[in-house]
Amino acid sequence: THFGFRDVPLGEKQTLVNDVFHSVASRYDLMNDLMSGGLHRVWKDIMINTLNPPKSDAPFALLDVAGGTGDISFRAAKRAGSGFHATVCDINGDMLEVGRQRALKQYLDDKVSFVEGNAEKLAFPDRSFDAYTIAFGIRNVPQIELALAEAHRVLKHGGRFLCLEFSTVEMPGLDKLYDLFSFNVIPQLGRAVTGDAESYRYLVESIRQFPRPSAYAEMISAAGFSRVSWQTLSGGIVALHSGWRL
Numbered sequence: 176t177h178f179g180f181r182d183v184p185l186g187e188k189q190t191l192v193n194d195v196f197h198s199v200a201s202r203y204d205l206m207n208d209l210m211s212g213g214l215h216r217v218w219k220d221i222m223i224n225t226l227n228p229p230k231s232d233a234p235f236a237l238l239d240v241a242g243g244t245g246d247i248s249f250r251a252a253k254r255a256g257s258g259f260h261a262t263v264c265d266i267n268g269d270m271l272e273v274g275r276q277r278a279l280k281q282y283l284d285d286k287v288s289f290v291e292g293n294a295e296k297l298a299f300p301d302r303s304f305d306a307y308t309i310a311f312g313i314r315n316v317p318q319i320e321l322a323l324a325e326a327h328r329v330l331k332h333g334g335r336f337l338c339l340e341f342s343t344v345e346m347p348g349l350d351k352l353y354d355l356f357s358f359n360v361i362p363q364l365g366r367a368v369t370g371d372a373e374s375y376r377y378l379v380e381s382i383r384q385f386p387r388p389s390a391y392a393e394m395i396s397a398a399g400f401s402r403v404s405w406q407t408l409s410g411g412i413v414a415l416h417s418g419w420r421l
């Protein structure tokens with residue numbers, strides 16, 4: 176069956192996305208490892224190295240949007256100093272609940288808090304965070320421009336925006352392999368582990384729809400960010416974008 180994601184009206188896209196993550200929340204962390212062969216850990220570590228949160232007691236507030244089960248925030252909290260605090264913001268209460276349980280288990284519940292919210296309309300004051308991260312989240316947001324404007328609004332001057340997202344594989348050879356993997360292996364794996372192939376078909380489709388790194392960089396600049404740059408990882412499977420509120 177073809178997943179007609181392209182034809183979904185903007186207003187219904189979020190409902191679709193919410194269903195996807197509702198259906199996979201309890202198996203989400205396991206699926207990440209299976210689908211990426213553990214590579215998502217490497218990509219997330221690169222994001223945290225780039226973020227480089229201070230190891231001192233200097234206050235540092237991170238907002239981790241579409242933070243889901245908390246991976247990015249936990250990784251940052253573990254290498255940061257005592258002044259660090261992360262707020263995981265996600266539209267899906269089920270994903271956040273898994274995150275809260277993980278925080279308790281890792282004794283990180285004082286360093287990482289969980290808040291339900293929409294990336295397109297954040298309930299935080301202007302200029303309240305030192306950094307904003309969004310990992311594998313922006314492509315799920317129906318109106319990317321709104322999310323970028325909100326990211327800019329809530330960052331302090333000198334604050335940093337970092338976005339990790341699936342990108343476009345253009346390496347000859349790898350692209351064919353990647354297509355095979357995306358359209359066959361991923362939905363099958365999704366069916367086997369979560370009983371839900373359709374959700375994973377949506378995920379693959381949403382990756383295909385996402386703008387190229389250069390076009391996305393232009394959107395970040397248009398939202399007001401300075402010194403916008405990006406790097407591609409693993410042959411373009413993933414891109415890491417960076418920008419500053421100056």
Ligand code: SAM
Nearest residue numbers: 196241242243265266267270293294310311315
């Ligand atoms: N950042 C986590 C990670 O890297 O493991 C989770 C990424 S998960 C692929 C995408 C997340 O985006 C889901 O938890 C979903 O609920 C969230 N999401 C989708 N639309 C959103 C929105 N409009 N605002 C905030 N979060 C959203």
